[in-house]
Amino acid sequence: MRIAEPTVERLVLYARLLKRLQEEGVDVISSQEIGDELGLKASQVRKDLSYFGEIGKRGVGYSVPRLCEHLQAILSPPRVWRIAMVGVGRLGGALLGYGPLQNEKFKMVALFDVDPAKVGRTFRGAPCFHVDRIADVVAELAIEVLILTVPAEAAQSVVDRIASSSFVKGILNFAPAPIVVPKEILVYNVDISVELEKLLFYLKQRESQSAPFVLE
C-alpha cells in the first residue's frame, strides 16, 4: 500500500515522541495524548497508525514500548545506506556535525567539493574528493544517497554528472534551486529561504487582515 507523504512525516514525529516517552518510562498512551503533544487531532493519529495493523488496545490506548518498536520497524531502512555530501561549505559543514543527522541508518562515505584546501582531506572520517571525480567515486564507493549542499548554480551540473549511472537512488537537496532528475531518483528539497518567504508572506497577510480600511 502507498503511504501518503504527510503520513510518513507524522510517523517520524510519532517515532521521536514515543522514543522519548519510553525513556521517561511511560507505559501507555492514547491517540488523544499523542495528538496533544504534536498538535494533531486524535483521529489523525489513529488513522496514521492504523495503516500498519491494529497496534492499540480498544478502551486502553497504545502500549508505549510496543508502539515504539512498531514505528522503528516501519521506519527502519533495509540496511545502512551509503551516503555522500556534495558541497562542504558553511551549510554542509554544519550539517556534517549536526547531532540529529548523526544516525545509524546511514554512513557518510565521501564528501565532494571544489575547494583545493578541502580536497584530499578527511572530515569526520569521510574523505573529500574533487567534484570533478564524482561520477567515478560514486560508482567505486557504491553511493546511494547524496546530500546536496552546493550553491544554486552548481546543483544541476552535479545531478547531471551522476544521473547516468544508476547508483544514486535519492537526493536530499538543500540548494535553493529546482533540480531535474531521471524519475528513478527520488528528490526531497529542503529550501530554507522558501520556508522563510512563506512565513513572511502569511505574516504580511495576517497584518493586512487585521489592519482596518484595507480590503484585499
Next chain:
Amino acid sequence: MRIAEPTVERLVLYARLLKRLQEEGVDVISSQEIGDELGLKASQVRKDLSYFGEIGKRGVGYSVPRLCEHLQAILSPPRVWRIAMVGVGRLGGALLGYGPLQNEKFKMVALFDVDPAKVGRTFRGAPCFHVDRIADVVAELAIEVLILTVPAEAAQSVVDRIASSSFVKGILNFAPAPIVVPKEILVYNVDISVELEKLLFYLKQRESQSAPFVLE
C-alpha cells in the same frame, strides 16, 4: 482571498525563476515552459498565477519583466521585518552567513545563545545576548520574527519565554522538536532529519516493490 500554502511555495519558485530569466534577457514565457523548468503541470502554473489577476496574454504567454514585477509585489513584505536568531551553534552560525538568507526583506537585529564565549560579541553586525534576557531584548528591539536554531530540548523553553509578550509574530523553527505556541504566532518548521527520514522511507519502499517475491 486566502492563498493555499502549496501555492505560496510555488509563487516563491516562480519569482526566483522569473528573476533569473529576466537577467538572462528572456522576454516572454509560457506556462508550459515555466512548468518544465520547475517540474509542474502548465495548468498548475496558470491557476496559481490567475489568483492575482489576469497577467498573461492569451496566445502569447507571460511578459517576463511584467510577471517578475507582479510576483515581487505579491511576495514583498509590508516593510523590513526585524528578526533575531536563537542558538548560534553550528547550524545557526552557518545560516547567519548563508547567501540565500541575506535578504533585504528582513534585518537581523539580535542573536541569543547560552555560551559565555558568544554572549556580548557581535556576529555579522548583530549583537549576541544571553538567552535568559530574551524576553526583555525582544521587547526593547521590537523583534517580530525568530529563527530557532537551538537543540530540541531547549526549543519549548525559548518559546515559553517570548509567548506572553506579543512582539513575536512568527517563528522559523529548525529544532527537531514540535513547539507549542499561542495561535497568534505563526510557526514554520524546517526539520532536516524528518526530510531525510522521509527520503529513506520511500527509498526503502521502492526497493521492496522492485524486489521479487515480496508482498507488502
Next chain:
DNA sequence: TCTTGTGAAAACGTTCACAGCA
C-alpha cells in the same frame, strides 16, 4: 493558431461518527 483563464471533475488528505472490543 496558440496560450491563457477558469469552471467542473478528479484526486487527495483530514475529520467525523460510530461500531467493535477491552
Next chain:
DNA sequence: TGCTGTGAACGTTTTCACAAGA
C-alpha cells in the same frame, strides 16, 4: 465505560477541458 479502528463525509488541492482572446 473508554478508546481504538475505520468507512463515509468533508474540505482542499490538482488536473482536465474548453471557451475566450491575442
